[in-house]
Amino acid sequence: MKVHIKQEECILCGNCSSTCPEVFILEPGESSKITKEYRGKNDSEGEVGEDMLECVQSAADSCPVSIISIEKLLLE
Numbered sequence: 001m002k003v004h005i006k007q008e009e010c011i012l013c014g015n016c017s018s019t020c021p022e023v024f025i026l027e028p029g030e031s032s033k034i035t036k037e038y039r040g041k042n043d044s045e046g047e048v049g050e051d052m053l054e055c056v057q058s059a060a061d062s063c064p065v066s067i068i069s070i071e072k073l074l075l076e
């Protein structure tokens, strides 16, 4: 599934990176990023397996400005 962070609206609160550090990283003074392990073509988006759904969903739920989105790929 795909994960996306609308970085321009990030308030740098750190909730996502403390809730799911495997997928989200917050560096001083910068908006949240997807960790290198899961990063896509840029650091605002990534691709993670179903095993990370709970982690990513908890992070999305913890975001006070609701800018983390999860797109589940439909099986054919």
Ligand code: SF4
Pocket (backbone or CB within 6 Å): 005, 009, 010, 011, 012, 013, 014, 015, 016, 017, 026, 031, 032, 062, 063, 064, 065, 066, 067, 068
């Ligand atoms: S929880 Fe949301 S606002 Fe907070 S650092 Fe993560 S993406 Fe940014």
